[in-house]
Amino acid sequence: MSEQQEKIPAQMFSRPGVVNARRFVGEYCFELEGLSEMIRVRIFGSLDDDWYEVAQSHYLQPPGANSPSMSETQRYGSVEDALNDILTLFSSGYDQAIKAGHVPDDSWLMPSRELDW
Numbered sequence: 001m002s003e004q005q006e007k008i009p010a011q012m013f014s015r016p017g018v019v020n021a022r023r024f025v026g027e028y029c030f031e032l033e034g035l036s037e038m039i040r041v042r043i044f045g046s047l048d049d050d051w052y053e054v055a056q057s058h059y060l061q062p063p064g065a066n067s068p069s070m071s072e073t074q075r076y077g078s079v080e081d082a083l084n085d086i087l088t089l090f091s092s093g094y095d096q097a098i099k100a101g102h103v104p105d106d107s108w109l110m111p112s113r114e115l116d117w
Contacts, residue, residue, distance in 0.1 A: 010047040021047055025079060030087070032060075032094050034104025041086050043079050051075040054082045058109040060090050062097030068110045069093045 013021035025043040032039070040057040053075055059068035069089045076082040097108070 008047060013047065022053065023047060025052065028083060030090075032090060032104065032108075035106055035109060037106055037109050039090065039109070041083065043082055045079075051077065052079055052082050054086055055112070055114045056086060057112055059112060060093045060108055061110050062093055062108045063102045064097065064100060065093065 008023070010021065022044045023046075025045045028041045028043070029038050030041075031037070037058060042055045043052055044055065045052045054071070059070060061068040069092075071085050071089060073085055076085065094104070094108075098104070
């Protein structure tokens with residue numbers, strides 16, 4: 001385990017005014033066929049690995065969708081669960097739009113305001 005990946009005890013953050021401590025786990029990237037934007041997914045985990053959260057660079061809103069696809073899950077039990085949920089949202093929305101006859105377009109991607117990407 002590298003020095004950067006060393007486990008830091010949660011008690012380290014138990015200080016007045018310090019809230020929502022979490023750690024950066026990793027970043028994953030992918031593209032949707034026909035779209036030029038790289039979609040980035042950042043995973044953050046609790047200090048004791050009890051849960052994981054996701055921040056993403058874009059949301060998918062293809063033609064016909066009333067709003068961007070967003071997960072209803074706030075926290076996940078594993079990195080794999082988090083990535084599976086996000087990839088399923090993008091893939092199913094993309095597939096539905098293609099099957100409805102739409103041609104992929106970068107306008108389908110809505111930039112996120114969650115983090116400074």
